[in-house]
Amino acid sequence: MTPITYSFVVTLCLLICNFGTWVSTEMFTAQVDLEALFPTQELVIEAFEVYLAREEIRLKEVRRRLEPLILRGKKPKQEIIDNPISAFLLVKGLTIDLDDVLNIAEQKYNVQDLAKKIQSLRDDNKFPVSEDLNGAAVAITRLQDTYQLETADIARGDLNGHCCADRLTAEDLFELGRQSYTQGDMDHTILWMHEALSKFHEEKQNATSFATEYRAASESDILEYLAFSTYQKGELQSAVQLTNELLRVHPDHPRASGNIEHYQRMIDEKKGEDGGLSDRSYTIRERRESKVGWEKTKYEALCRGEYQTARVTKNMKCRYNQGGDPYLRISPVKEELIYEKPNIWIYHDIISDKEINVVKQLARPKFKRATVHDHATGELVTAQYRISKSSWLQGHENPVIDAVNKRITAITGLDVETAEELQVVNYGLGGHYEPHFDFARRDEKDAFKSLGTGNRIATYLIYMTDVEAGGATVFPTLGLTLYPVKGAAAFWYNLLEDGTGDVTTRHAACPILRGSKWVANKWIHERGQEFRRPCGLKHNKVAGDESD
Numbered sequence: 001m002t003p004i005t006y007s008f009v010v011t012l013c014l015l016i017c018n019f020g021t022w023v024s025t026e027m028f029t030a031q032v033d034l035e036a037l038f039p040t041q042e043l044v045i046e047a048f049e050v051y052l053a054r055e056e057i058r059l060k061e062v063r064r065r066l067e068p069l070i071l072r073g074k075k076p077k078q079e080i081i082d083n084p085i086s087a088f089l090l091v092k093g094l095t096i097d098l099d100d101v102l103n104i105a106e107q108k109y110n111v112q113d114l115a116k117k118i119q120s121l122r123d124d125n126k127f128p129v130s131e132d133l134n135g136a137a138v139a140i141t142r143l144q145d146t147y148q149l150e151t152a153d154i155a156r157g158d159l160n161g162h163c164c165a166d167r168l169t170a171e172d173l174f175e176l177g178r179q180s181y182t183q184g185d186m187d188h189t190i191l192w193m194h195e196a197l198s199k200f201h202e203e204k205q206n207a208t209s210f211a212t213e214y215r216a217a218s219e220s221d222i223l224e225y226l227a228f229s230t231y232q233k234g235e236l237q238s239a240v241q242l243t244n245e246l247l248r249v250h251p252d253h254p255r256a257s258g259n260i261e262h263y264q265r266m267i268d269e270k271k272g273e274d275g276g277l278s279d280r281s282y283t284i285r286e287r288r289e290s291k292v293g294w295e296k297t298k299y300e301a302l303c304r305g306e307y308q309t310a311r312v313t314k315n316m317k318c319r320y321n322q323g324g325d326p327y328l329r330i331s332p333v334k335e336e337l338i339y340e341k342p343n344i345w346i347y348h349d350i351i352s353d354k355e356i357n358v359v360k361q362l363a364r365p366k367f368k369r370a371t372v373h374d375h376a377t378g379e380l381v382t383a384q385y386r387i388s389k390s391s392w393l394q395g396h397e398n399p400v401i402d403a404v405n406k407r408i409t410a411i412t413g414l415d416v417e418t419a420e421e422l423q424v425v426n427y428g429l430g431g432h433y434e435p436h437f438d439f440a441r442r443d444e445k446d447a448f449k450s451l452g453t454g455n456r457i458a459t460y461l462i463y464m465t466d467v468e469a470g471g472a473t474v475f476p477t478l479g480l481t482l483y484p485v486k487g488a489a490a491f492w493y494n495l496l497e498d499g500t501g502d503v504t505t506r507h508a509a510c511p512i513l514r515g516s517k518w519v520a521n522k523w524i525h526e527r528g529q530e531f532r533r534p535c536g537l538k539h540n541k542v543a544g545d546e547s548d
Contacts, residue, residue: 085159088140096133134182135429137179139429139511140154143511146511147513152198155199169203170202170222173193174222177225181225190230193229197219220246231259236266240260295435296434299434299510303470323413334348339480345490346491347489347491349488359520362400368390386433393421394421411489418453418525419523420456423522429512432510442501455495457493460489462489462520462521463484464520467517468513471512473510477506497533499535
């Protein structure tokens with residue numbers, strides 16, 4: 001029983017006891033005795049007024065917490081899905097926010113029916129779980145790092161000029177910080193908690209009624225996370241300063257005094273490296289570049305549209321390809337050579353909107369979490385560096401898939417009979433695929449053993465959506481960025497003409513900043529290409545190099 005309910009019941013019990021005492025004296029027999037009922041009546045009214053005032057605050061808080069869910073319910077679904085902040089808040093709203101609302105509502109006697117209704121909905125409908133919330137939070141920090149978004153901008157809903165998404169409350173920011181903490185990421189914990197503290201003070205100042213006891217994140221909670229995170233980073237003096245602030249806000253905090261003694265003892269004994277008072281004036285760019293290696297730095301820069309090599313624009317060539325295949329003579333394709341040595345082509349308008357819709361419809365029921373080959377075992381496993389869902393479609397399943405496969409043969413000149421099935425991929429919140437090779441390296445001898453068709457000689461990647469922001473395909477070694485264009489396809493050879501892997505084709509899929517990304521790819525294998533792409537006479541000859 002809550003303190004509010006308990007005090008209310010005690011008051012009523014006392015009133016009833018007193019009332020019983022007066023009844024035993026036959027109060028109705030004299031008016032003078034009735035006069036004593038007025039103070040009793042006032043006490044009853046006072047008790048109910050206190051109760052109703054508390055209930056009004058509680059119900060107001062329930063309404064406040066439901067308001068974001070109600071507003072999201074009125075928005076177009078795609079608008080929410082396409083925006084990572086809105087998507088994160090959708091997941092958060094149906095996990096910890098829903099639990100918080102239920103906890104507040106359960107402070108009333110007759111909410112068991114409501115709780116049972118919500119549980120029934122959870123049993124019969126799709127609900128996110130804690131893993132989804134964690135994944136959504138990690139995705140936000142991934143976007144922050146990749147696109148160098150400042151925390152205050154994200155809180156305002158500003159995604160690199162794409163404004164404005166849902167704004168984040170102090171509780172939203174606290175949850176992002178808490179999720180970072182559970183991942184052992186103290187840098188992001190500090191960034192989010194500082195912003196949460198600033199937002200908390202702003203909300204407290206602007207709110208007409210600030211029901212602190214109902215809030216999921218109190219000022220002391222935020223300060224405690226901040227203090228311990230700075231301690232974890234070795235910034236002991238900052239940890240002491242923040243814990244002193246915590247004690248000012250919450251003098252009886254159960255852990256603060258002991259923590260200060262510990263931090264101070266470490267300072268006095270000079271254990272560990274004391275970072276002193278931390279300087280949080282650094283930008284996301286400065287912090288990120290000090291944390292990752294050259295490849296990831298280059299990959300993320302290309303995702304932002306930086307460092308595009310001049311060689312890309314210099315050698316671009318466009319033409320109508322009317323090659324030897326009868327299909328191309330009847331229907332030439334728009335071919336753009338975007339890069340030379342290795343040659344990377346873009347083919348425009350090679351799949352119609354109608355065909356794209358059919359591919360999506362066929363893929364949806366088969367979607368599973370995308371996997372990667374484990375380097376050590378050769379098994380397919382899930383990985384944090386690839387966030388998406390995929391399915392595989394065969395040509396005999398539908399005439400559209402068969403037509404797409406035949407079109408790939410006509411355009412590339414390669415046999416797709418030994419290729420892998422058409423893989424359809426949809427990237428999720430912050431979905432990405434970090435730098436990787438499509439081919440199997442020499443030490444990955446069992447990667448495609450079950451297929452029996454050799455290594456992946458080439459990749460044909462179809463873009464089935466435009467992406468409003470982010471989601472590019474980048475080649476860090478080449479300094480090349482390919483932006484998704486609906487209906488276009490990219491094509492390149494993964495292997496040199498002597499069959500060794502071309503390491504310059506290492507590429508990545510950038511996180512989706514805003515929008516939706518669907519692709520379909522065909523991985524073409526060596527077997528069956530002996531006469532279509534013969535081995536070269538030179539060792540490690542680069543595809544596209546016509547010199548003798």
